Amino acid sequence: DGGITQSPKYLFRKEGQxxxxxxxxxxxxxxxxxxxxxxxxxxRLIYYSQIVNDFQKGDIAEGYSVxxxxxxxxxxxxxxxxxxxxxFYLCASSIDRHQPQHFGDGTRLSIL
Amino acid sequence: xxxxxxxxxxxxIQEGENATMNCSYKTSINNLQWYRQNSGRGLVHLILIRSxxxxxxxxxxxxxxxxxxxxxxxxxxxxxxxxxASYFCATPRYNQGGKLIFGQGTELSVKP
Numbered sequence: 575d576g577g578i579t580q581s582p583k584y585l586f587r588k589e590g591q592x593x594x595x596x597x598x599x600x601x602x603x604x605x606x607x608x609x610x611x612x613x614x615x616x617x618r619l620i621y622y623s624q625i626v627n628d629f630q631k632g633d634i635a636e637g638y639s640v641x642x643x644x645x646x647x648x649x650x651x652x653x654x655x656x657x658x659x660x661x662f663y664l665c666a667s668s669i670d671r672h673q674p675q676h677f678g679d680g681t682r683l684s685i686l
Numbered sequence: 687x688x689x690x691x692x693x694x695x696x697x698x699i700q701e702g703e704n705a706t707m708n709c710s711y712k713t714s715i716n717n718l719q720w721y722r723q724n725s726g727r728g729l730v731h732l733i734l735i736r737s738x739x740x741x742x743x744x745x746x747x748x749x750x751x752x753x754x755x756x757x758x759x760x761x762x763x764x765x766x767x768x769x770x771a772s773y774f775c776a777t778p779r780y781n782q783g784g785k786l787i788f789g790q791g792t793e794l795s796v797k798p
Contacts, residue, residue, distance in 0.1 A: 578728075605784055616774055616788030617729075624783050632785060664728055671784025674719055677728035 576601045580665050580678035586686045587652065587659060595650045595681045597665035605671050606648040610634060611662040611680075620663075623648055624671060652683060660684050692775060692789040700797050705762045707792040709775030710755075716780065718751060718758050723772045723791070732760075732773075767798045 578599045587593045599606065605624050609617035619632030623642040637656025642648055648667075652659045662682050666675040691710045699705055711718070717736045721729040735742045735751045735758065742749045748761040762769055772793050776786040 580728075607783075607785065614790070616776075616790045617786070618788075619785045622783040622785055630783055632782075666729075668784060671778070671780055673784075674731040674734055675729075675784075675786060677721075677730070679728045680726070682726075 578665055578667055578676055578678035580663075580681050582681060583679070585681055585683045587683060588686050590654045592651055592653045593683070595652070595663055595665075595683070597648045597650065597678060599646050599648075599665075599667045599676075599678075601667055601669075601676060602645070603667035603669050603676070604645070605668045605675075606642065607666040607668075607675065608632070608638075608640065608648070608650045609664045609666065611664060617664060620650065692773070692792045694792060695790065696793045696795070698795040698797065699765060701765060701767055703765055703796075705765050705769070705794055705796070707760045707773050707794070709758045709760070709789055711758075711775070711777055711787075711789075712756065713777075715753070715777045717778065718749075719776045719778070719786070720747075720749060720758075720760050721774045721776060723774065725771070729774065762794075765794075765796045767796050770794060770796045 581596045607622045608620040611617045621640045623629035639651045664680045665678045668675045693708050719734045720732045723729045733744045746763045751758045772791045774791045776788045
């Protein structure tokens with residue numbers, strides 16, 4: 575079955591540590607997105623990519639970095655510069671920017 | 687800031703009853719989308735209504751859009767316990783890669 579796989583499901587970060595969240599899709603979608611969800615709130619966009627080797631900052635990019643070296647992969651790194659990283663992170667993809675988005679099941683990041 | 691505002695924030699009903707959720711937005715839109723999120727999971731796209739449409743149906747879902755009032759509503763008829771989830775409206779920004787602007791969501795609880 576086609577879909578989006580996020581891993582790990584739970585992740586713990588120590589102070590000063592960078593961590594990387596994985597997002598893989600086998601839907602052959604061009605566009606991919608990373609959102610952050612805080613408790614009781616909607617999603618906010620961190621980064622997006624419309625095509626391989628290209629990505630753009632979203633609304634809350636500070637303290638995060640991404641890469642898009644392959645069409646199916648869009649990993650997100652939460653750097654030590656992100657002072658409040660505890661949240662639920664969701665990756666999404668779409669055929670193109672005009673179509674609805676498909677979401678993975680998220681990674682919950684906590685601070686040790 | 688979030689584009690959409692949903693109301694109510696939480697809704698509790700009995701199985702078989704109808705559930706209505708409302709969404710307001712601030713700027714002009716090309717379309718409006720509704721998503722469902724089960725606890726601890728990713729979002730699932732439910733329905734998309736274009737700005738030139740006033741009403742759309744999909745199974746037990748009915749969505750209306752009033753662009754003059756910048757508002758939309760989602761009606762779930764004959765609700766089931768499995769409908770228990772959070773529901774979000776979202777509007778896309780095509781000049782920003784199709785990013786979705788989400789409301790804070792309505793948490794629906796359907797009691798058997």
